[in-house]
Amino acid sequence: MNANRYDRRHVLRLLALGAVSIGVPACRGGADAAPAGSGAGGSPPPSTGAAAGDPAPATPAATPIGALAGGAAPIAERILVVVELNGGNDGLATVIPVGDGRYRDLRPQLAVDGSDALPFGEGWALNAGLAPVASRLAALQGVGVARPDLSHFAMLSRWWRGDPEGDAGYDSGFLGRCCDVLAGDEPVTGLSLGFGATPALASQKATTMSLPNLDLLSGFAGDDRPALAVVRQGWRTIASAADAPPAGSLSAPAAAGLAGLARQGLGAALDFADVLAALPEAAGGYPETDIGRQLALAGRLIRGDAGVRVLHLPYGSFDTHDGQRFSHDQQMQDLGAALAAFQRDLDTDGYGGRVLVATTSEFGRRVPAELDGTDHGGASVMLLAGPVRAGRHGADPSLADLDEHDNLRATVNLRDYYATLAEGWLGVPAESVLPAGATVIDELLAL
Amino acid sequence: MADALEVEVAHLLRRVCLGPYPSQVDRWRAEGVDRLLEWALDAAPLPSDPEEGIGEDDYDALLNGWIRQLRHPEAALHERLTWFWHGHLTTSTDKASFVPALWRQQRLLRRHALGNFRDLLRDITTDAAMLVYLDGDGSVADAPNENFSRELMELFTLGRGNYGEADVRAGARALAGWSVDTEDGWKVRFTKDDAMTGTVSFLGREVGDADQVVDAVCDHPACAPFIAAKLHTHLVGVAPDEARTAELGGLFAASGLEIKPLVTAIVTHPSFRDPTLRRPRYPAEWLAAALAATGSVGEHDHSDQYWFEQIGQRPFAPPNVGGWPGGPRWLSASSSMARAGLVAQMGPDPAVVGPVEQVTAVLRRCLLFDVSASTRTALDNAARAIEDDHERVLALFTLALTSPEFSLL
Numbered sequence: 001m002n003a004n005r006y007d008r009r010h011v012l013r014l015l016a017l018g019a020v021s022i023g024v025p026a027c028r029g030g031a032d033a034a035p036a037g038s039g040a041g042g043s044p045p046p047s048t049g050a051a052a053g054d055p056a057p058a059t060p061a062a063t064p065i066g067a068l069a070g071g072a073a074p075i076a077e078r079i080l081v082v083v084e085l086n087g088g089n090d091g092l093a094t095v096i097p098v099g100d101g102r103y104r105d106l107r108p109q110l111a112v113d114g115s116d117a118l119p120f121g122e123g124w125a126l127n128a129g130l131a132p133v134a135s136r137l138a139a140l141q142g143v144g145v146a147r148p149d150l151s152h153f154a155m156l157s158r159w160w161r162g163d164p165e166g167d168a169g170y171d172s173g174f175l176g177r178c179c180d181v182l183a184g185d186e187p188v189t190g191l192s193l194g195f196g197a198t199p200a201l202a203s204q205k206a207t208t209m210s211l212p213n214l215d216l217l218s219g220f221a222g223d224d225r226p227a228l229a230v231v232r233q234g235w236r237t238i239a240s241a242a243d244a245p246p247a248g249s250l251s252a253p254a255a256a257g258l259a260g261l262a263r264q265g266l267g268a269a270l271d272f273a274d275v276l277a278a279l280p281e282a283a284g285g286y287p288e289t290d291i292g293r294q295l296a297l298a299g300r301l302i303r304g305d306a307g308v309r310v311l312h313l314p315y316g317s318f319d320t321h322d323g324q325r326f327s328h329d330q331q332m333q334d335l336g337a338a339l340a341a342f343q344r345d346l347d348t349d350g351y352g353g354r355v356l357v358a359t360t361s362e363f364g365r366r367v368p369a370e371l372d373g374t375d376h377g378g379a380s381v382m383l384l385a386g387p388v389r390a391g392r393h394g395a396d397p398s399l400a401d402l403d404e405h406d407n408l409r410a411t412v413n414l415r416d417y418y419a420t421l422a423e424g425w426l427g428v429p430a431e432s433v434l435p436a437g438a439t440v441i442d443e444l445l446a447l
Numbered sequence: 448m449a450d451a452l453e454v455e456v457a458h459l460l461r462r463v464c465l466g467p468y469p470s471q472v473d474r475w476r477a478e479g480v481d482r483l484l485e486w487a488l489d490a491a492p493l494p495s496d497p498e499e500g501i502g503e504d505d506y507d508a509l510l511n512g513w514i515r516q517l518r519h520p521e522a523a524l525h526e527r528l529t530w531f532w533h534g535h536l537t538t539s540t541d542k543a544s545f546v547p548a549l550w551r552q553q554r555l556l557r558r559h560a561l562g563n564f565r566d567l568l569r570d571i572t573t574d575a576a577m578l579v580y581l582d583g584d585g586s587v588a589d590a591p592n593e594n595f596s597r598e599l600m601e602l603f604t605l606g607r608g609n610y611g612e613a614d615v616r617a618g619a620r621a622l623a624g625w626s627v628d629t630e631d632g633w634k635v636r637f638t639k640d641d642a643m644t645g646t647v648s649f650l651g652r653e654v655g656d657a658d659q660v661v662d663a664v665c666d667h668p669a670c671a672p673f674i675a676a677k678l679h680t681h682l683v684g685v686a687p688d689e690a691r692t693a694e695l696g697g698l699f700a701a702s703g704l705e706i707k708p709l710v711t712a713i714v715t716h717p718s719f720r721d722p723t724l725r726r727p728r729y730p731a732e733w734l735a736a737a738l739a740a741t742g743s744v745g746e747h748d749h750s751d752q753y754w755f756e757q758i759g760q761r762p763f764a765p766p767n768v769g770g771w772p773g774g775p776r777w778l779s780a781s782s783s784m785a786r787a788g789l790v791a792q793m794g795p796d797p798a799v800v801g802p803v804e805q806v807t808a809v810l811r812r813c814l815l816f817d818v819s820a821s822t823r824t825a826l827d828n829a830a831r832a833i834e835d836d837h838e839r840v841l842a843l844f845t846l847a848l849t850s851p852e853f854s855l856l
Binding site for chain 2: 086087150151152153154188195197199202207209210211212215216217219220225226227230231233234235237238240241258259261262263264265266267268269272273314317319321322370371373375376405
């Protein structure tokens with residue numbers, strides 16, 4: 001398949017939306033814009049439409065370290081890879097305030113000293129596991145919401161839906177809405193590399209699906225079984241029956257709706273199976289870990305020009321109530337190694353400038369440790385890998401000013417982080433997919 | 448042609464059993480729908496091996512044991528409820544990795560599946576695998592772990608909005624003192640020195656230990672309707688309306704949280720018999736039913752662990768502590784692809800279908816007596832087009848088991 005098959009139309013569509021002009025980044029200012037606010041790390045985004053309870057700026061982050069990575073590809077070629085750190089990732093063990101004495105006092109059993117980690121600006125260190133990608137890694141500090149909740153499910157729902165305070169009334173996911181704007185004639189616009197569909201990719205019209213691996217593709221595609229062609233014809237018959245009223249027990253409206261969804265699923269699977277069957281082999285060099293296998297498959301999909309614009313990778317078990325030091329370090333190490341392999345893979349064929357990796361996680365962890373683990377927390381750090389300005393960004397969270405549950409207060413609202421992914425990276429206008437006031441954080445991306 | 452009674456019997460079997468057996472239709476068509484429901488409610492639990500003899504990381508034994516129960520010809524509501532409780536009071540190998548303790552928990556769920564909810568909750572609260580999964584293991588009253596206390600109220604009994612953060616903290620204190628000896632077969636211990644002394648205010652009453660915490664949540668007015676609504680949603684496929692929730696919750700509370708009267712009220716109501724297909728057949732349900740339909744038992748290239756994993760619902764590996772989510776996501780393209788791939792690997796035996804009227808025979812094996820025109824056409828065309836007997840039967844099963852009708856309950 002041609003790499004640029006969908007590009008021209010997408011650009012025209014975005015032009016029609018007024019979102020882009022060719023060759024110019026969609027976000028305000030672009031690559032050369034001076035970072036806003038104090039310090040080179042900048043302040044949180046301008047609080048457009050700031051309401052009471054919006055996160056307030058804390059200490060400005062120090063100067064980002066690392067070189068400006070290679071430039072980004074034209075907007076219509078860009079792909080977003082979201083790595084969802086399941087369970088609530090501890091920001092303070094990811095980007096570590098080694099220079100703050102309170103950190104050691106509050107977490108006696110978990111604290112690392114600077115020598116265990118990578119220097120990441122004055123007083124800060126990066127988890128050593130992320131060292132292989134540090135030169136192309138941006139860390140946005142203090143991302144959260146104004147009124148956090150301590151429930152996984154309440155916060156997952158807000159993150160999945162792109163609904164910071166849980167009051168926007170969306171019934172689709174943030175990534176799904178991005179796909180709705182991006183959708184063209186590719187068979188699948190948004191794809192989750194996990195078991196079971198994710199609410200994050202729930203869309204109105206775009207086709208999104210989930211696919212943990214390609215093990216079962218042989219039942220759906222390939223030409224080694226002549227009877228498979230007959231089966232595929234049968235599936236077409238079933239899938240295209242969507243408009244005809246189904247007979248018998250399927251005739252009730254609720255059931256007809258469900259049957260319609262089942263038929264759509266079958267049709268989409270047929271279309272996408274052909275694309276998947278033609279993917280290039282996996283590149284070597286990926287670690288044999290969960291995230292290594294997921295990113296290897298992502299690499300095949302991207303290099304094979306499968307047409308997918310948004311990839312979603314659920315990863316890990318970051319709900320570290322217990323035994324945090326070992327499990328968190330191990331998962332960071334696995335993530336860092338897999339991301340490094342992914343970037344090498346993409347760079348080999350010149351795809352590096354097309355792909356931005358961004359993490360999400362429902363919350364951070366409680367600041368005071370509970371023996372060797374941590375409870376559910378508030379704001380946390382989000383990581384971006386790819387064409388970014390490496391280093392720390394946003395405003396560092398304060399250990400001296402915790403909320404009533406001893407959690408970090410947000411300094412950047414998740415809607416602005418999401419606006420950066422949607423509008424800043426994908427060219428999807430923030431106001432079309434996020435609540436009012438969502439503003440691109442210019443300083444993060446190297447466009 | 449299928450008659451109306453056959454259609455109704457097949458529909459009820461799909462809802463009460465996970466892997467309904469084709470032969471059951473003839474049996475209950477003869478005996479009648481009321482007898483079917485009596486059987487479904489009263490059938491004795493299937494035999495269950497003790498945990499001794501299961502290797503500490505023999506995950507295959509765990510899953511093989513469970514799928515045998517799920518797709519057993521005599522499996523009825525008791526097996527369905529055991530499965531339901533695993534999704535509700537869930538535990539993951541991510542943290543609780545000692546397989547004999549997982550099987551112990553499964554046997555605990557089986558023991559109480561149609562019994563008393565308070566007893567179930569009391570036992571699961573100090574179950575070894577649960578203590579490890581939700582961090583009750585080693586929690587001490589001076590610095591208690593809040594994980595189980597929170598999920599107990601949010602997910603297991605009350606739902607959000609019925610408790611506060613102070614209750615989470617107080618509950619955690621009262622629940623402290625339990626630990627799991629992972630060096631000694633995951634035996635559960637209670638250490639008085641780690642537990643609290645005196646009492647603490649929790650959900651408006653004074654509690655001092657785990658049993659009193661369980662009593663407090665069970666006696667809370669939100670508990671009975673919360674459980675009743677979740678069970679109704681699972682069995683009928685849609686959430687009950689407000690009036691029905693209140694009715695079922697009232698009945699459940701009045702019975703002292705006895706589960707069987709609640710299930711009886713749900714399955715004998717017209718909404719359960721109504722043949723409208725209301726929800727996706729969730730992956731493990733689909734797997735059990737597909738294995739029953741194809742007659743595939745034993746002798747595969749792959750273990751049952753592989754089947755469950757590929758289908759997207761592996762026991763003891765829920766996506767999170769909320770269990771497996773419901774809803775139309777299970778009708779996605781990915782589900783279709785996985786299901787088609789699995790049928791190919793199940794390799795249905797033509798002998799289970801016979802040589803004549805193969806389309807009807809395959810549909811009957813799948814308990815499909817009332818399919819849409821497009822599904823019927825797809826199977827008829829495949830029957831005509833494929834010469835080879837094995838390939839033809841495989842194609843017919845592939846189409847039937849991935850059809851919208853088989854994908855819904």
